Amino acid sequence: MIFTNLYASSWSTVGKPKEKGLFDFDFITWMAWTWPTASFFIFIALCITVMYFWEKKVPGGNPRKGILTLNTTRGDRLFVSLLSAAFIHLAWLGLTDFNLWFATFISSMFAIFVFKYV
Amino acid sequence: MNKTLNQKAWYFVIPVFALVAFNAVVPLMTVVNYSFQETFGSNVFQWEGTRWFKEILHSERFHASLGRQFIFTFIILLIQLPLGIAIALTMPKKGWGVPICLILMSMPLLIPWNVVGAMWNIFALPDIGFLGNSLNSLGFDYNFTQQSGDAWFTTILMDVWHWTSLVVLLSYAGLNSIQPAYYQAAEIDGASRWDIFRYIELPKMKKVLTLAILLRFMDSFMIYTEPFVLTGGGPGNATNFLSLDLVKMALGQFDLGPAAAMSLIYFLIVLLMCWVFYSLMMKDEGRT
Numbered sequence: 155m156i157f158t159n160l161y162a163s164s165w166s167t168v169g170k171p172k173e174k175g176l177f178d179f180d181f182i183t184w185m186a187w188t189w190p191t192a193s194f195f196i197f198i199a200l201c202i203t204v205m206y207f208w209e210k211k212v213p214g215g216n217p218r219k220g221i222l223t224l225n226t227t228r229g230d231r232l233f234v235s236l237l238s239a240a241f242i243h244l245a246w247l248g249l250t251d252f253n254l255w256f257a258t259f260i261s262s263m264f265a266i267f268v269f270k271y272v
Numbered sequence: 273m274n275k276t277l278n279q280k281a282w283y284f285v286i287p288v289f290a291l292v293a294f295n296a297v298v299p300l301m302t303v304v305n306y307s308f309q310e311t312f313g314s315n316v317f318q319w320e321g322t323r324w325f326k327e328i329l330h331s332e333r334f335h336a337s338l339g340r341q342f343i344f345t346f347i348i349l350l351i352q353l354p355l356g357i358a359i360a361l362t363m364p365k366k367g368w369g370v371p372i373c374l375i376l377m378s379m380p381l382l383i384p385w386n387v388v389g390a391m392w393n394i395f396a397l398p399d400i401g402f403l404g405n406s407l408n409s410l411g412f413d414y415n416f417t418q419q420s421g422d423a424w425f426t427t428i429l430m431d432v433w434h435w436t437s438l439v440v441l442l443s444y445a446g447l448n449s450i451q452p453a454y455y456q457a458a459e460i461d462g463a464s465r466w467d468i469f470r471y472i473e474l475p476k477m478k479k480v481l482t483l484a485i486l487l488r489f490m491d492s493f494m495i496y497t498e499p500f501v502l503t504g505g506g507p508g509n510a511t512n513f514l515s516l517d518l519v520k521m522a523l524g525q526f527d528l529g530p531a532a533a534m535s536l537i538y539f540l541i542v543l544l545m546c547w548v549f550y551s552l553m554m555k556d557e558g559r560t
Contacts, residue, residue: 248329
């Protein structure tokens with residue numbers, strides 16, 4: 155059976171069946187999917203798909219020597235953007251108390267910068 | 273000439289991709305999911321947002337173990353690289369000594385990591401271990417189970433014993449690939465031994481040494497088994513490195529959310545270092 159009852163564990167709902175979420179299949183409940191984390195991975199998958207079609211349109215990966223004096227291709231630039239986005243978000247969480255969306259905004263600005271100049 | 277683009281061979285990668293997806297991507301996704309939630313088991317989760325990340329980033333305990341980890345890795349690299357190069361330079365280039373040296377050098381690398389830990393634990397015991405007992409009878413006050421300095425000393429000595437060979441073997445391979453013509457030219461120019469090392473051997477070994485630094489950095493940064501068996505992170509928290517602390521948090525305290533957040537931060541640091549070394553290694557190539 156795919157669906158079984160889940161029991162919520164906060165004090166007010168002990169022992170009561172939990173409302174079914176979208177991802178509450180038996181074989182996958184242990185993965186604890188939520189919409190925010192799922193959309194993060196969907197975003198990554200979208201990025202890779204876009205890179206695929208970009209490569210189809212302009213083959214060769216547009217290699218160049220950027221401001222870091224490194225030889226980079228489009229894929230390297232995507233990797234650098236994603237990795238720096240992770241660190242920008244962590245730094246934002248660790249150093250400030252402001253809304254995290256600012257960090258997302260800074261990251262996307264930085265990603266544009268990386269794709270243009272690195 | 274027009275090159276025909278035929279990328280069909282990539283389909284052969286699909287089985288590996290499926291395997292990696294099963295044993296790496298799915299668990300990694302799960303860790304990401306866990307790092308935003310709280311669970312008390314039985315597959316029930318509560319959304320906590322970025323709370324665990326904030327907690328970990330501000331936690332003294334995480335700062336301490338991260339600091340210990342960096343100091344450990346730094347000391348390891350500082351000792352093993354020069355030592356490895358020095359040993360590789362003194363190893364014979366031909367004759368019956370070569371296989372003997374190579375076998376002796378690869379021996380520590382073949383021993384399972386937990387056995388290395390157990391061996392050194394017994395070796396260093398202050399009352400019956402050969403190392404511990406000898407040091408104590410020489411008048412040193414040595415006890416790695418109680419003094420943090422001694423615990424660090426033993427852990428570092430163990431890692432040097434276990435892994436210097438890797439640097440040796442890599443440097444030796446690098447040295448052996450240098451054409452004799454370079455040495456002959458140096459001899460004609462009247463170069464000293466130091467000049468030969470500085471201007472011929474070191475530049476020629478650059479690539480293998482970068483690789484050695486990368487491997488040694490990664491391995492020592494993720495070291496778990498050996499200190500777990502040797503000191504268990506003790507005395508107190510003295511040798512509680514990042515991975516030991518992570519496992520204590522995840523399995524000891526069953527704080528899956530914070531542990532997931534911590535392991536993601538850990539992963540990002542490793543990923544960053546990998547990228548830095550990879551870029552350095554590929555910098556002189558035609559393209560990355």
